[in-house]
Amino acid sequence: MAVDADVVRLRRGDLNALSELISRHQNRLYRYLLRMVRQPAEADDLFQQTWLRVVEKIHSFDESRNFDAWLFTLARNLAIDHLRRIRPESLDEPLADGRHSETVAERIPSKDQTPLDHALAAERRTEIVEAMSGLPMMYREVLTLRFEEEMRIEEIAQVTAVPLSTAKARLRRSLEQLRDALEAR
Amino acid sequence: MGLSEHDKIRELLALAAAGALTSAEEKQVAEHLRSCIACSNELGAWHPITSELRRLPTPQPSLWLVQATLARAQAKLIEQAEHDWNRRVMICVVAFAWLLTIANWLVFHFVSERFGSLLEPQFGHTWISFAGFTTLGWLAGGVAAVMLAVRQRGERRLA
Amino acid sequence: MSRFTKELRVIPNAAWIVAWLVYLCMTVPLFLFVAPTDAEMSKWPRWAQALLIYGFLLVEVAWVALIGYIYGDAKRRQMRYVLWTLLAIFIPNAIGIILYLILRDPLPKPCPGCGHVEKAKFPFCPHCGTLLHPACPKCGKALEPTWANCAFCGQQLPETSMRATQNPSVAM
Numbered sequence: 125m126a127v128d129a130d131v132v133r134l135r136r137g138d139l140n141a142l143s144e145l146i147s148r149h150q151n152r153l154y155r156y157l158l159r160m161v162r163q164p165a166e167a168d169d170l171f172q173q174t175w176l177r178v179v180e181k182i183h184s185f186d187e188s189r190n191f192d193a194w195l196f197t198l199a200r201n202l203a204i205d206h207l208r209r210i211r212p213e214s215l216d217e218p219l220a221d222g223r224h225s226e227t228v229a230e231r232i233p234s235k236d237q238t239p240l241d242h243a244l245a246a247e248r249r250t251e252i253v254e255a256m257s258g259l260p261m262m263y264r265e266v267l268t269l270r271f272e273e274e275m276r277i278e279e280i281a282q283v284t285a286v287p288l289s290t291a292k293a294r295l296r297r298s299l300e301q302l303r304d305a306l307e308a309r
Numbered sequence: 310m311g312l313s314e315h316d317k318i319r320e321l322l323a324l325a326a327a328g329a330l331t332s333a334e335e336k337q338v339a340e341h342l343r344s345c346i347a348c349s350n351e352l353g354a355w356h357p358i359t360s361e362l363r364r365l366p367t368p369q370p371s372l373w374l375v376q377a378t379l380a381r382a383q384a385k386l387i388e389q390a391e392h393d394w395n396r397r398v399m400i401c402v403v404a405f406a407w408l409l410t411i412a413n414w415l416v417f418h419f420v421s422e423r424f425g426s427l428l429e430p431q432f433g434h435t436w437i438s439f440a441g442f443t444t445l446g447w448l449a450g451g452v453a454a455v456m457l458a459v460r461q462r463g464e465r466r467l468a
Numbered sequence: 469m470s471r472f473t474k475e476l477r478v479i480p481n482a483a484w485i486v487a488w489l490v491y492l493c494m495t496v497p498l499f500l501f502v503a504p505t506d507a508e509m510s511k512w513p514r515w516a517q518a519l520l521i522y523g524f525l526l527v528e529v530a531w532v533a534l535i536g537y538i539y540g541d542a543k544r545r546q547m548r549y550v551l552w553t554l555l556a557i558f559i560p561n562a563i564g565i566i567l568y569l570i571l572r573d574p575l576p577k578p579c580p581g582c583g584h585v586e587k588a589k590f591p592f593c594p595h596c597g598t599l600l601h602p603a604c605p606k607c608g609k610a611l612e613p614t615w616a617n618c619a620f621c622g623q624q625l626p627e628t629s630m631r632a633t634q635n636p637s638v639a640m
Contacts, residue, residue: 137390139383146379154370168374175382179389249361270327271362277329292324299323303358394471399569405530406562412527413561423506443561450563453555457571 128191135182146175149192152273153199159268160203162257170206174199196273196283200265207261214261255305263298270295314341318348326355414439475537478544483536487529495525531562538568545573546587 130148133141153174158167177198185194207215256264262284269280281291318341324330325338342349417439503509503517512520538556542549556564576588581598591603591610602611607621617624 134386137386139386142382142386143379146375146382150370150375151367154374155367158368164368168370171370171374172378172381175378176385179382179385245361245364248357249365252358252361253365267362270329271359272365272367274363292329295327295329296320296323299327299355299358303355306358395569399566402534402562402566402569405534406566408527409531409561412524415524446560446563450559450567453559453564454567454571457567 128187131182131185131187131191134179135185135187142179145178145191149195153195155272156196156268157199157203159256159264159272160200160261161207162264166206166210170199170202173202177202193279193283196269197285200283251306251309252302255302255309258305259298259301262294263301266291266294267298267302315345315348318342318345319351322348322352323355326352326359410443413442417442478540479533479536480540483532483539487532487536490532491525491529494528495521498525534562534565538565541572542568544575546576546585547573 130141130144134145150171154167154171157170157174158164161167161170174195178195181198185191204215256267259267265284266280269275269283270277275283277291277295278288280295281288284291284294286294318338321330321334321338325335330338342352421438499518499521503521509517509520535553535556539549539553542552552568556568558564559567574588576585577600578585579593579596579598579600581593582596584593584595586594586600591599591601593600603609604611604618604621604623604625606623607618609618609620611618611625
C-alpha cells in the first residue's frame, strides 16, 4: 500500500497537508455522514468532529494502512455515538423480512403498476434518496458504501466491523427493502 | 432441508445486481440465468434501482463548513504541537534542575572540604548545609508557586 | 528553522556574553591554579581535570542562558519580566525556571484591527477597540465563537455577527 504523502506531512504538523486531505475527502465524507444521520445540521457538526478526531489521533495512525478506511471508521464511530445519544431507536437492526416464501411471479414488476418504469431518471433518484432515508441506518450505510463510495463488499465488512456474510446479507436485505419502499409509493 | 438451486440463486440476484458476488457465485448465477427466464427478468428489474443508486447526486458540504472545519482543525494541530513542545521542554528543565541539585552537592562538598576550616565549626557538616540549602530552595519555590497560582486564577477572568 | 532554534533566538545577546564570560572567569583559574595544587585533583591526569572543569561548568552556561530566555520570553509575553527574571535567579536549582514555564502567559497575537500587540488576555484592543477574544458578559471567561450559551456560567449569549454570518441556513 503506497504511503500517502499528505498523511506523512500531517503527522509532522504540516498545516497545508491538512488542507489537502480535507479537500480530497470532503465530499465523500460529508455524503457518508449525511446518509447516516440524514439531518444536514448534524452531518455538518459530525464533519467537523471527524476532522478534529483525525488531528487528535493522527499520531497513532499507522502510515502503511489505508487512510480512507480509517477516516470512514472514525466518522462511523462518531455518527453511531451521536445517533445513540439522539435517536437510539434508529440504530436497531431490523429483523429478516421473511419474504423467502414469495414466488418469483409476485416479484416481477408489471409495466402498468410499477412507478419505476415511468418516472424520469431524476425523479427516480429523488425517490430513491427519500426511500433510502426511510430505511434503518445499517441499511442506508451499506447502500451508500456500496453504490456511492463503491467500496467492495470486503471493505464494507471491514469498515462496518462485521463478518463478510453479515455485510452481504445486509446489502441484500437493504436492496429488497428499498425496492419494497419504492413500490409502495 | 436445504433450499433448492433456484431459491439459492434468487437470494443472490440482488447481490448480483449490486456487483457484490465472488467470481464463483457469479458463474453460478450466470449458469442458472441461461435456463431461467424468471430470474433473468428479476435481475433486469433490479437494474433501474442499482443504476440510479450509482448515480445519486453527491450532497456537498458548504464552503463555510469546510473553511470553519479547516480553521478549527488547524488550530487544534497547532495547539497539539505546542503541547508536545512544552512537555518536552518541561522534561528537559526538570532534568536540568536535578542536575543542578547534584552539581550543588558536588560544589558544597568541594568547597567545604577545602575551606571548611575557615568557617565556624558547625558549618563543617557539609550535608547539613546542603540539605538546608536545598530545602530552602524547594520551600521558596513552593510558596512562590502557590502565591502566583492564586493570583493567576484571579487574573484569568477576561472582562 | 526548527522550534528549538526559534526559541533560542529569544535569549538576548547580553545573556550569552555574560554566560561565556563567567564561564571563562571560572574555568581558567580553576584549571590553571586550583587543579594542580588541590590535594585530590592533582593526582588525576591533566585531561581528566580539563574534562571535569570545562565540562562541568557548562551547566553554568546553560543556567545563565535559561535566565536570559526567561527575560526575553517574559518581555515578549508582556509579563513582569524583571520580577520573573529575579525569581528565576534566586529560587535555586532551576525551580524558579520551572515555575515560570508553568505559569507563563500565552503569546499575544497582533490585533487584527490595528496590528498592535497587547497582552494576550485582553478581550478588546486598547488602541482600536477591536474585539480580540470573545468573553462572556456575565462571568468574563473566554468563549468559543460558536457557542450559544456560556460553558462556565450558562449565560445565554447574544447572537453576535460572528455566529450569524457563519452559517446562512442557520440564520434563517
